[in-house]
Amino acid sequence: MTVTTFIPAKSTAVKNYLTAGFGIRSWLLTTDHKRIGLMFFGSVTFFFFIGGAAATLIRLDLLDPAGRLVQPDMYNRLFTMHGVVMVWFFLIPSIPTTLGNFFLPLMIGAKDLAFPRLNLLSWYLFNASGILAVYFLLVGGVDTGWTFYTPLSSQYATGHVLPAAMAVFVNGFSSILTGLNFIVTTHRLRAPGMTWFRLPLFVWAIYATSLVMVLATPVLAMTLALMSMERFLGIGLFDPAIGGDPLLFQHLFWFYSHPAVYIMILPAMGVVSEVIACYARKPVFGYRGMAYALMSIAVIGFFVWGHHMFVTGMSLYSGVVFSFMSFIVAVPSAIKVFNWIATLHKGWITFDAPMLYALGFVGLFTTGGVTGLVVATLAADVHLHDTYFVIAHFHFIMVGGTVSAYFAGLHYWWPKITGRLYPEMWARLAAILTFTGFNFTFFPQFILGYLGMPRRYHAYPPEFQVWNVLSSAGASILAIAYILPLAYLGWSLLYGKRAGSNPWHATGLEWMTSSPPPEHNFVRTPVVTSAPYAYPDPETLADEPAGRRPQA
């Protein structure tokens, strides 16, 4: 990307966004997208460890076939808590509200998001709903699973279904406002010369994600509102006693919740495109195809929800259509995988920590995607539905894929966010542990599911124990891999080397300003004159580019 440099001279001493104000008020009342991004980072990290604690108890309980650690009721509450917290309070907001918030304006050369106060409101709504949810999940809890299926949720469940649904409802507003802000910002605040096909793929990914957030989330809000009214009044639209159809709830729920999977994975694809281009020193192969693939995944993702309901007795014809559409959505996903691999081809590849995470993403996403085709097949799904095969499949996408990409992005942009370098060797170790631990945890679950172990049971026949023990053992590795970055990234805040404005010699406007960036991002508005990923052709380089890999 050809741009003149926008790094302020040392003598002018422009304050960066961290030193622009001090004290708690300068954070709680800030409208700076970078500070709000950091605040979201704090929030989602908190909820990640809450959801992780529930997962830990689940895996500990499943060490023993009799499931003696917790009572069955408690187990139901644990997996509900794990699902609700991880889906709505970690995975969906993770990349968009932290890295997206921080880097979308920087990458398009804007001073801030279009609606900075709305952005702050989004953070407050998120925390209010998150605390509400966690509070009610802890005191008494909810035992419906994160899916809130009626009539269990509306008529029979005994826990705090209403407040939990209310929390998810409010969380939806946060999600919608964030998505709205990103869409409008991308349309209206691009720097001069930043045309649509000069946008970095991360921006395309966040844009596609935002479309899904804005168009799918309201349907969940309405569905949960109708369910809550039914629970409150004792009679409602899904009540079979008056001819209502509980399956209608499932249709409406999955109309949101399947696209929600794309809310989780599209930003991850954006991060990985940035990282692979940088550490292969090459432009992303088939840039336009990659942008179109992101958009088509977002659109087609709205027409596949019925594949969650193959065995509910819905008509065979709609089953066939939903199965077909699910296969279609695999096409743009596969295009993305092939293009990442083609980007690596003849690249100047270095295995720095972000690259290790990104390569891990490609492998885990491919495994999760291909097994998705298995469960999208009507006949196979009859056997695999509601087994651990499904659990393994979506964890490969949402945890293996998204969390790996989240860490890839966090490491890649850490010097820009904090102005410090992280310790490379520790980061590589964490990346390798994540990949290893993840596969140990979830690959055995494919086998468990294939052998017929159903999901959501706190006990199981003894012949499944060996796979469950393997899975729990893997989870302990994964836990270390997730806690490790907290330690060394925290360390780097104090002791890491100063990063400089562009330690990875990456392209992109975010690297054209100082680290950490000044309060309004750029000293002068940048002017963009060429396509993204203008890395020098690796074949023309005789030696490794000087200063490529600074060490902390």
Add this chain to the structure above:
Amino acid sequence: MSQRAAALKPEMQYADLAQQGETAQLGMWIFLATEVLFFGGMMAAYLAYRMTYNADFDAAAKESVIWIGSVNTAVLVTSSLTMVMAIHAAAERERQPIVYFLLATAALGLIFLGLKGYEYVEDYNDAVVPVLNFHPKEGNPGAVELFWLFYFYATLLHAVHLTIGIILVFFMAVRAKRGAFDAGYYAPLEVVGLYWSFVDTVWVFLFALIYPIGRSG
């Protein structure tokens, strides 16, 4: 005057007021897209049941008070006209007409709510209010109840949106009176106008789904 000039500077992230105004409008359009899907979820549920329980919904809909529904439709469509007239007055930089047209818009909104409240009383007297007083005269009682549940959810939700709209319009009238739109920047007015028109449009759809069905035969 100096205070007014200071208030008219664009916010930090925009190059000029024109960009700020267009951005605000795009923001409202995106929000309305969200709203379409929000109401759309409920309407999809309605249509699914309408197809399943066609005759029962016809029977149920005959109990709706069509004269109030029709008058209210006229009231809201007229309010959209006065809203647009207010924006036109702002474009012409005429302060008093803005205020008058906005107050007329808010008043029409209040008339709608008043009539709607009266309609709810009538519905109660007709014994078609689920939970509180429900004794349907004809049709399968369960399916008829589904119709009336939809009726109350949808119209109450619409009333909440309309109430927010009335508050916004009134707030705009106060700002207009203080001269906030004198200098030719009236994007806030257009944004509220978009919202108001959307709430009207939702009502037109609700009217079609609730009142005329079952009355053609």
